[in-house]
Amino acid sequence: MRPRFARQQFDAPPHAVADAAADIAAAIGRAVEDVWPDIERKRLEFEVEVEGLDDDASDDDRLFPISEDDLFTILRNLLENAARYTPEGDAVRLRCELGRKRITVRDTGPGIASEECGRVFDPFYRVLGTGVTGTGLGLAIVKTLAEKYGWRVTLADAAPTAAPGAKGLAVTIEPCED
Incomplete structure (x- = not known):
């Protein structure tokens, strides 16, 4: 049996x-x-x-051009990482912009x-000194799945003016603009 990451890399060809x-x-x-x-x-x-997501939104507005399982896996990995690295009592926020599919x-x-x-984004790579356990696969899986659908993953400081080690992380996935 192949590990989950390997399945994510090789399961569906891009045309599928x-x-x-x-x-x-x-x-x-x-x-969640x-x-x-x-x-x-x-x-x-x-x-x-x-x-x-308001009263005028159609069912199609709620749809993302990605398989349900892959979107779930992306979201679960992002939320799992955020919860893992956020100090007790602090905050995690998920924002979705339907119009931009972001x-x-x-x-x-x-x-x-x-x-x-x-x-x-490298499989099994972990930033040293965080004191947090994990496999180092979460962001690698997110990037692999995003790229499968022509999306990009970007990382940014959630609070750029905060002190080093307290900047937080903002991970965004969105379709690549051609």
Whole structure:
């Protein structure tokens, strides 16, 4: 049996994803349900904001051009990382912009130094000195799945003016503009 990461890398050829469509509200619900015990255990402030989900939104507005399982996996990995690295009692925020098909997860953890940003997408790579356990696969899986659908993943400081080690992290996934 191959590890989950290997399955994510090799399962679907790019042409097989053309008709994929996932309901963002359902995917968020599943991902939050999976990560909720960690959020509760650390007493994190947690917020979800979905821009464009109003009475005028059609069912198609809620759909993302990605398989439901892949969107769930992306969201779960981003939320799991945010909960893992955010200090007890701090905050994690998920923001989705339906019109732009953009998702951003922000946390108030230590952030990632700019010189490490490229490396954190490598399988099994972990930033040293965080005191947090893990396999180093979360962001590698997120990037692999995003690229499968022609999306990009960007990392930024959630609070750029904060002191080093307290900048938090904002991870955004969105379709690449051609």
